[in-house]
Amino acid sequence: MLLPLFAALSYQLPPQPMIDLVDAPATPVLNVGPNRRTALQLTRQALLGIHEVAAPELRLAGLRLDPRLNAESRQRRYEAMALLQLPSGTPLPIHGLPARPRIEHVMWAPDGRHVAFSLAGPQGLELWTLDVAARRAGRLGRLRLNALGGAPFHWLPDGRALIARAIPAGRGPAPADDGVPKGPVTQESFGRKAPAPTYADMLKDPQDEALFAYHMQAQVERVELSGRETRLGSPDLLESAAPSPDGNFVLVRRLHRPFSYKVPYQRFPVALEIWDARGRKARTLADLPLAETIPISFDAVRPGPRQLEWRGDAPATLAWAEAQDGGDPARPATVRDVVYTFPAPFRGKPWKLAELAFHMEDVAWSSNHLALVTEGWWKTRRTRTWIVEPGVPGAKPRLLWDRSSEDHYGDPGKPLLKRDARGQLVLATTGNGFYLEGEGASPRGSEPFLAKVALPGLERTVLWRSAAPHYEFVSKLLDEGTFLTSREGVAEPPNYFLHDGKTERQVTRFANPSKPLAGIHKALITYQRNDGVKLSGKLYTPAGWTPAQGPLPMLMWAYPREFKSADAAGQVVGSPFRFDRISGSSPLFWLTQGYAVLDDPALPIVGAGTAEPNDTYVQQLTAGAQAAVDEVVRRGVADRRRIAVGGHSYGAFMTANLLAHTQLFAAGIARSGAYNRTLTPFGFQGEERTFWQAEGTYGTMSPFNHAAAIKAPLLLIHGMADNNQGTNPIQSERLFAAVSGLGGNVRLVMLPAESHGYQARESTLHVLWEMTRWLDQHVKHRPEEKKL
Numbered sequence: 190m191l192l193p194l195f196a197a198l199s200y201q202l203p204p205q206p207m208i209d210l211v212d213a214p215a216t217p218v219l220n221v222g223p224n225r226r227t228a229l230q231l232t233r234q235a236l237l238g239i240h241e242v243a244a245p246e247l248r249l250a251g252l253r254l255d256p257r258l259n260a261e262s263r264q265r266r267y268e269a270m271a272l273l274q275l276p277s278g279t280p281l282p283i284h285g286l287p288a289r290p291r292i293e294h295v296m297w298a299p300d301g302r303h304v305a306f307s308l309a310g311p312q313g314l315e316l317w318t319l320d321v322a323a324r325r326a327g328r329l330g331r332l333r334l335n336a337l338g339g340a341p342f343h344w345l346p347d348g349r350a351l352i353a354r355a356i357p358a359g360r361g362p363a364p365a366d367d368g369v370p371k372g373p374v375t376q377e378s379f380g381r382k383a384p385a386p387t388y389a390d391m392l393k394d395p396q397d398e399a400l401f402a403y404h405m406q407a408q409v410e411r412v413e414l415s416g417r418e419t420r421l422g423s424p425d426l427l428e429s430a431a432p433s434p435d436g437n438f439v440l441v442r443r444l445h446r447p448f449s450y451k452v453p454y455q456r457f458p459v460a461l462e463i464w465d466a467r468g469r470k471a472r473t474l475a476d477l478p479l480a481e482t483i484p485i486s487f488d489a490v491r492p493g494p495r496q497l498e499w500r501g502d503a504p505a506t507l508a509w510a511e512a513q514d515g516g517d518p519a520r521p522a523t524v525r526d527v528v529y530t531f532p533a534p535f536r537g538k539p540w541k542l543a544e545l546a547f548h549m550e551d552v553a554w555s556s557n558h559l560a561l562v563t564e565g566w567w568k569t570r571r572t573r574t575w576i577v578e579p580g581v582p583g584a585k586p587r588l589l590w591d592r593s594s595e596d597h598y599g600d601p602g603k604p605l606l607k608r609d610a611r612g613q614l615v616l617a618t619t620g621n622g623f624y625l626e627g628e629g630a631s632p633r634g635s636e637p638f639l640a641k642v643a644l645p646g647l648e649r650t651v652l653w654r655s656a657a658p659h660y661e662f663v664s665k666l667l668d669e670g671t672f673l674t675s676r677e678g679v680a681e682p683p684n685y686f687l688h689d690g691k692t693e694r695q696v697t698r699f700a701n702p703s704k705p706l707a708g709i710h711k712a713l714i715t716y717q718r719n720d721g722v723k724l725s726g727k728l729y730t731p732a733g734w735t736p737a738q739g740p741l742p743m744l745m746w747a748y749p750r751e752f753k754s755a756d757a758a759g760q761v762v763g764s765p766f767r768f769d770r771i772s773g774s775s776p777l778f779w780l781t782q783g784y785a786v787l788d789d790p791a792l793p794i795v796g797a798g799t800a801e802p803n804d805t806y807v808q809q810l811t812a813g814a815q816a817a818v819d820e821v822v823r824r825g826v827a828d829r830r831r832i833a834v835g836g837h838s839y840g841a842f843m844t845a846n847l848l849a850h851t852q853l854f855a856a857g858i859a860r861s862g863a864y865n866r867t868l869t870p871f872g873f874q875g876e877e878r879t880f881w882q883a884e885g886t887y888g889t890m891s892p893f894n895h896a897a898a899i900k901a902p903l904l905l906i907h908g909m910a911d912n913n914q915g916t917n918p919i920q921s922e923r924l925f926a927a928v929s930g931l932g933g934n935v936r937l938v939m940l941p942a943e944s945h946g947y948q949a950r951e952s953t954l955h956v957l958w959e960m961t962r963w964l965d966q967h968v969k970h971r972p973e974e975k976k977l
Contacts, residue, residue: 200239203957206705206781210771211236211953213702219685221275223301223608225667227321230280230697231295232269236773236950243942243949248390249401251453252337253912253944256363258314259356259404260293260336263948266309267292272324275673276687278696283319285326292317294341298348299612303414305342305351307334316342316353316412330418332356335407338442339429342412345436346611349414352432352439354407357424364399371395376450384485384871384879385451389912392450401454402426405444409468421468428459434611435504438471438533439464440497449481456480461497463507463535472535474507485872485879487567488518490548494529500579501613502554505533508542508579510549518568528552528562530579543577543586553604555616555623557581559644561589561604568877570595570753589647595757601649602627602640605666617666626663629654634713634764637662639672653688660764661686677768679711703771708732709780713765716820718812723759726790726817728826731780736825741785742969743827745817745854746776748840749792749810751802751875758793773953774837774860774946782961783969785826790817792843794875803876803886810843811851818853831855833968835960838862838916838945839874841905845892845924848899856902856967858960861916861945864924865893869915896927902934902967906956908943916945936963 202208212235220229246262247254255262270292271280291309298304304319313333319326332355334341342353374394392398407427411419426444433440443460461474477493490512500506508530514522524544531539547564550572554560557580565572572594578584592599602625607617617624622643629636638654653672655661661676670690677683682703685696701707710730717723734741752758769777776786792813796802802809814834821827834854836844841862848857863869866887870880880887888894907921918939925937938959940952947953 198955200951200955201958202954203778203961204782207778207957207961208954209705210703210778210781211773211950211957213704213771216682216699216702216770217269217697219273219664219673219697220295220297221665221667221673222297222304222321223299223610223612225665226275227301228273228275229295229297229304230269230271230273231267231292234265234268234291236953237263237265237948239942239949239951241949242952247400247404248912249397249404249454250392250448250457251388251390251455252401253390254337254404256404258309258336259333260307260309260314263944264293265948267295270295270306270319270326272321273696275667276694276696278685278698281324283324283326294336296340296342296344297608297612298344299346299608299610300348302348305329305344307336307341313356314341316351318414329414330410330412330416332410332412332418335405335427337405338427339431343430343432344612345411345432346434347436348612351412352421352430353410353412354427354430355410357406357408360403360406363403364396366396374450381482382484383451383482385481386485386871387869387915387917388451388453389914389917391453392448398446398448401448405454409439409441409464421466422464422470428454431499433499433505433533434501434613437466438505439466439468440499440507447479449479452479452481456483456491461494474531474535484517484519486518486877488548490516492516496549496551499613500530500554501609501615502556502560503532503579506579507531507535507539508552508554510545512548518566526564528577540582542579543575547571547573553606553616554579555618559616559618559623561616561623562586565594570757589642593754593757595752595754597628597630597757597760597762598632600627600630601625602638605639605663607666619669624666625649628662630760630762632715632761633657634761634766635660636764639663639666658766660766660768678766679768680707682768682770703769705781706732706769706771706777709777710734711765711769713761713763714820714824715761716816718809718816720812722755722793722795722813724791724793724813724816725759725761727763727765727788728821728824729777729780729786729788730826731783731785734785740822740825740828740831741783742831742964743785743787743821743833744776744779744964744968745787745790745814745821745832745834746840747787747790747792747814747817747834747836747843748838749794749813749843752793752795753797753802755793755795755797758791758795762791763789773956776835778957779961779964782965784964785821787817787821787827792817801878801883801886803883803890806886806890807846807850810846814847814851814853831968831971833857833964835859836862838913842892845899845903846890846895848901848903849892849895850898852901854901855971856904856963858904858906858963859921860906860956861908861911861913861921862905863916863920864891865920866891868917868920873915893924893927896924896933897931899928899933899935902936902963903928904936904938904959904963906938906940906959908940908945908947908952910942911945913945934967 217232294307405426409421428442494509497509526545528543529539545564547566574589575586605617605624625640665673794802835858837860841859844859928935
């Protein structure tokens, strides 16, 4: 069916098996409580309706907010909540919830007797609690939560009250705009370098500034389980308010002017304040100025205290990192970061915990004698973890690991965290050491594990590992030797199992939501690029297909990634035993239509040593695609003339490049991509250099510059409200104009109200219809070539 060049369509429906997969209910998840015997079973709502995605929203300083709820817009919240006891797993209903609730911010009280959560009400976001023993939920107080910025509430350690950020009483209506301009909007630079990525939804004018200030206004309140509300301090632009582990202080981030029209609110001026339990300011730790001049390097950080948090294992001690290089990785420095701690009553100077050669990434707290500090340097992909003693002044850090962040096979695991008696996240420890959890990457695929590091010798012992034919990982460490896992298989949806070191017991029995895919075949395949780099991908064939039936039309769906090491680039990522839960962005829908699918074939772009990966992007990309095509043809799965390539975001960029630089594919599908790199001049994806530093690379990589070479049919799809950094809808509009103007076969589909990922059911189903029509016309039913 041919459609006119410009057409306004109503939303279309794809074949029924695709509709069934889209409409399948979400698989519930478990949230285990502090007593480790009771859990919440939470089920997230399905796709939003287009009326929800297109509902009024404000786009301010990098935020997209629902003005009715004073929370981020377009959120898929939990729509069902039940209690269950371990290990029986029988869901028990909760009384008092409204029909079809919209639940978010679920948080257990430290004593496990109550659960707090937010619920979207008719007048705003309400604070609710669940009495676990009574299995009854109800609204707590009359306040309306302000959910912009950090978490809108936190439990106090006794489990009898919470600290919440509320919309100030009597806030009044939002600032009105009569639509009459008051004058021009101006910006000016005074000779200082101020590079910035292509952020979306920045403030544009004084009206935006007024709206941002209005919606960010919050009042800190102490809310007791009785419903009593006590105001702390005064209303202000409060981004977050977090109580100390002992409940005697509150750490507050207070935004203030001047705002910026260039960068999001996270870079606005912010005062870091410590309040006492009555809301009186005890100290201003720092007042950070507007941060418009942070370098674009991925190793750059904001000057001043950052990653400020309470030490989870101490009553009231702050911890943070502070750059010694001004946050600029180009500035030579032996010490890049200093990690500080500062105990109550916050007098004098903070304590220096560690000096780091790289910038700090995170800290896992345990005790005065144990914490793990991790630092990293993106440029070299190097990461190090240190053992430190926070309560021993002058104690020398001890190196635990020094490794490449790209080396998945050599990853020892990450610290396993747990909630302590005060509800704080701390390192999970055993008698003489601490626990690790990891993905367990290997040439066979991922084999997640639970491990222990013994002190003082640092011996690492794997206690448990996932085994074929399942993919299983630790969901919750319950007690020493007892843990809850989530297990899945190719034909088995994720379910929870209880392990005690000797036996295992199935806790849940969630149904298979992907029945239309029953019987499909899945294999992890490995092969090589022409330069010896090892590659892998997940190869799917439809139910019932055998090689004797002949090769199939194929959809290859990919996303290239940058590496500094060819060995790391060749490592297998993922598992052949995972259950494929189909989301709207999955390429596996087309298994129901007789297509083979090669999902996520490795397309590494390697730049070893000082070499920049993107300087040979096109050569490496095309070599990887050639290797993938040759392998699926060699296996007899795909018909070389009937292979399509597609991808989303950077995968869309890849798709356009492959059509411009090869003749491997019968058609391409590019969703929400960027195609002209001059429109992202201050870096993109893994590229740190600016356009002016690497003009040739930017030009060579831009498929817009090679539009005349795109001869295979190309389907472009883009959300009209895309706010992803770098993928403004104009990217697809301009590539469509170029290819169509040059006589190419191209179709552009713009999705109303959709952002970078498509959230409405109507949009998702229509995209499936568009892609099915395109694949059937140009791939499955591709006509034979005319012989001269």
